Amino acid sequence: xxxxxxxxxxxxxxxxALVDQGVEVxxxxxxxxxxxxxxxLFKQNRLRHILVRHEQAAxxxxxxxxxxxxxVGCVLVTSGPGATNTITGLTDALMDSVPLVCITGQVPTxxxxxxxxQEADIVGITRxxxxxxxxxxxxxxxxxTVHEAFHVAKSGRPGPVVVDLPKDVxxxxxxxxxxxxxxxxxxxxxxxxxxxxxxxxxxxAAAKRPIFYVGGGVVNxxxxxxxLLTQLVRMTGYPCTQTLMGLGAFPASDPLSVGMLGMHGTYxxxxxxxxxxxxxxxGARFDDRITGRLKDFAPTAKKIHIDxxxxxxxxxxxxxxxxxxxAAHILEDMIKVWKAKQCRPHEKALKEWWATIDGWRGRNCxxxxxxxxxxxxxxxxxxxxxxxxxxxxxxxxxxxxxQMWTAQHFKFEQPCHWMTSGGLGTMGYGLxxxxxxxxxxxxxxxxxxxxxxxxxxxxxxxxxLCQHRLPVKVFILNNQYMGMVRQxxxxxxxxxxxxxxxxxxxxxxxxxxxFGAVGLRATKPSEVDDVIKEMISVxxxxxxxxxxxxxxxxxxxxxxxxxxNEMVLGPEENVHVxxxxxxxxxxxx
Amino acid sequence: xxxxxxxxxHTIAVLVANEAGVLARVIGLFSGRxxxxxxLTVAExxxxxxxxxxxxxxxxxxxxxxxxxNQLRRLVPxxxxxxxxxxxxxxxxxxxxxxxxxxxxKRVESLRIADIFRANVIDSTNESFVFExxxxxxxxxxxxxxxxxxxxxxxxxTGVAAIARGANPL
Numbered sequence: 001x002x003x004x005x006x007x008x009x010x011x012x013x014x015x016x017a018l019v020d021q022g023v024e025v026x027x028x029x030x031x032x033x034x035x036x037x038x039x040x041l042f043k044q045n046r047l048r049h050i051l052v053r054h055e056q057a058a059x060x061x062x063x064x065x066x067x068x069x070x071x072v073g074c075v076l077v078t079s080g081p082g083a084t085n086t087i088t089g090l091t092d093a094l095m096d097s098v099p100l101v102c103i104t105g106q107v108p109t110x111x112x113x114x115x116x117x118q119e120a121d122i123v124g125i126t127r128x129x130x131x132x133x134x135x136x137x138x139x140x141x142x143x144x145t146v147h148e149a150f151h152v153a154k155s156g157r158p159g160p161v162v163v164d165l166p167k168d169v170x171x172x173x174x175x176x177x178x179x180x181x182x183x184x185x186x187x188x189x190x191x192x193x194x195x196x197x198x199x200x201x202x203x204x205a206a207a208k209r210p211i212f213y214v215g216g217g218v219v220n221x222x223x224x225x226x227x228l229l230t231q232l233v234r235m236t237g238y239p240c241t242q243t244l245m246g247l248g249a250f251p252a253s254d255p256l257s258v259g260m261l262g263m264h265g266t267y268x269x270x271x272x273x274x275x276x277x278x279x280x281x282x283g284a285r286f287d288d289r290i291t292g293r294l295k296d297f298a299p300t301a302k303k304i305h306i307d308x309x310x311x312x313x314x315x316x317x318x319x320x321x322x323x324x325x326x327a328a329h330i331l332e333d334m335i336k337v338w339k340a341k342q343c344r345p346h347e348k349a350l351k352e353w354w355a356t357i358d359g360w361r362g363r364n365c366x367x368x369x370x371x372x373x374x375x376x377x378x379x380x381x382x383x384x385x386x387x388x389x390x391x392x393x394x395x396x397x398x399x400x401x402x403q404m405w406t407a408q409h410f411k412f413e414q415p416c417h418w419m420t421s422g423g424l425g426t427m428g429y430g431l432x433x434x435x436x437x438x439x440x441x442x443x444x445x446x447x448x449x450x451x452x453x454x455x456x457x458x459x460x461x462x463x464x465l466c467q468h469r470l471p472v473k474v475f476i477l478n479n480q481y482m483g484m485v486r487q488x489x490x491x492x493x494x495x496x497x498x499x500x501x502x503x504x505x506x507x508x509x510x511x512x513x514x515f516g517a518v519g520l521r522a523t524k525p526s527e528v529d530d531v532i533k534e535m536i537s538v539x540x541x542x543x544x545x546x547x548x549x550x551x552x553x554x555x556x557x558x559x560x561x562x563x564x565n566e567m568v569l570g571p572e573e574n575v576h577v578x579x580x581x582x583x584x585x586x587x588x589x
Numbered sequence: 590x591x592x593x594x595x596x597x598x599h600t601i602a603v604l605v606a607n608e609a610g611v612l613a614r615v616i617g618l619f620s621g622r623x624x625x626x627x628x629l630t631v632a633e634x635x636x637x638x639x640x641x642x643x644x645x646x647x648x649x650x651x652x653x654x655x656x657x658x659n660q661l662r663r664l665v666p667x668x669x670x671x672x673x674x675x676x677x678x679x680x681x682x683x684x685x686x687x688x689x690x691x692x693x694x695k696r697v698e699s700l701r702i703a704d705i706f707r708a709n710v711i712d713s714t715n716e717s718f719v720f721e722x723x724x725x726x727x728x729x730x731x732x733x734x735x736x737x738x739x740x741x742x743x744x745x746x747t748g749v750a751a752i753a754r755g756a757n758p759l
Contacts, residue, residue: 127614128621132665135609152665185606186665311659314652318593 010139010170011040017146027058031078033105033167053460057432059089064436075102080118091129095423099158108168131159139174147182156188157309192325207278208349216245217283225328241269248412262290264404267365274564286317296563377548393445398430398454401483428457438470452478462515465541479550508545517541603643604669630748681751690717691740699739
């Protein structure tokens, strides 16, 4: 009676559920309790598995995959250390709202709580660093749980979801349920309230010194949302600033773009925020790196906040008007209302506003003193941008000065081409993330712009790149220091460079060679173009070691605890601030 | 107009799926984000739908209380969040078991006060009583305070259960 037996093993159910959810690639690492799943993977060819060298990298790779495609990234790891190694990646994905499903193995249900070999309470450990998590106790529940996990990961504000699978569930037998039979009560609001949208449009039309402040929520909402945003901004003719996560949501080359805002944002963006009478926040969260000192944040502005997550509204900054829902839906409705009401911006006021902004732009805040002897990091990134833009590259970064310089000097015209760890600030994010991007876009140019310190946090993934023939380019701005730490120590801690200088680094060219990749080096400004061109021409993973000025600081900068109009533009302004100012219980760091 | 910085006390009713770990999610949210819990009670209230009701008494500025409600609504197994303090009139009760040990006049006095508070004696030995007192938190507080000089040795409180007045459900 075999034809009536619809029962499958847990491992079979899992893989069928993943295929039915449209998964094509899994980033993972095998181990004891997930071996039956790996055995099933071996027998099929619909799911591709990328074998990483460390589970943290599997999660970052899935993040890169998800952020560059808009799909849900998928991770598979074993119990205990396999699962605990994913924590940084999961937290990173939670902070940056990246949709992931992470399957973790677990010891058999009868051993849970017994301190069994490779047991960790992963549902307990990941509760605060996931959007949601599940422990599956029966094979019959497995398919439904996996489908719901994907639904939760991608609905509303996206985020990581963990599904913990005990070994007896993986090997046990149960019924498969297709996605169509999944019932869930999780249904976040997508459409914005029309009355609220109308009021927002009225406020926008009435503004005299407005500014659009757009964040990663627009990118997460999708390419359509970015196009609608661009359309709306152009209809109004208002200036538009982007957060670190929002770069690419609005074309950087558009004259209406005033660049990035915040701690290392442009002078014009921050002063426009400070001087505005209306801030239109679309999919950003008034993060402390954006607002600076809260009590002096945009003191004369009314604030509109459009966000899919109601808990983002009035969290840091009290706003005057909020619209909850998905950016694409709300922007589409706003454009309709704007047209239907035949709104016109305040022409005279807008002209004056732009004249003021152009005055700020005239300060040319991203200017730096170039040199023909030593490679300035900004110069290296500018050359990288100029020489690669024709290939429309995907850029990832690690965390630190190089990340901020990239955000300032690399111009992003399109969404989903820029992957960086914004919320958590995870050193070691860039290389595995680039790996995931390259898996999703095999023919594309994918570059991890890195620092020599950050890159060493997940350098082991060079082996993964070589094994899977993923020609990621690692562009290291090597200044021999944890540059951002050194910069803060110089500016805030009296130049006492406590443990920010690594006296020993590997020879990155030899290291590339050891991994089976190509190593290149530039030590003089005149060599920069050549190494970039060579890097592009090689169809293999490449590490480029660019020796840059060790003393260069990243400006402009709003010092911690300061306001937008107290920016420091360059080294010529002698900066001194006291560390750790405290404001009403909020420690500003 | 209440001051934005003024600390307010709110009673929040939360309807959740009765599944493993849901209480840990709620409590973890409060500890992780530094919110106060003054009282928390939980029990299954709907066996057919398998729903539990959590009643939380918390305090914070208006902005914080708003955050607490929105953060609770973000949790996947949370189906409903109602602020009983702002959504209309509500009634709330708490039960406490209060153990008083002693002899002589103090023992008699504790019985007299229990009578005033309509507390029941639910256990008695020659040298102790266990009183059961039910009422608003303030009444229970007052009763316990009066028992202190009379030989109070132990207290067990249930925390607050609360419900909106009138005919409508949560």
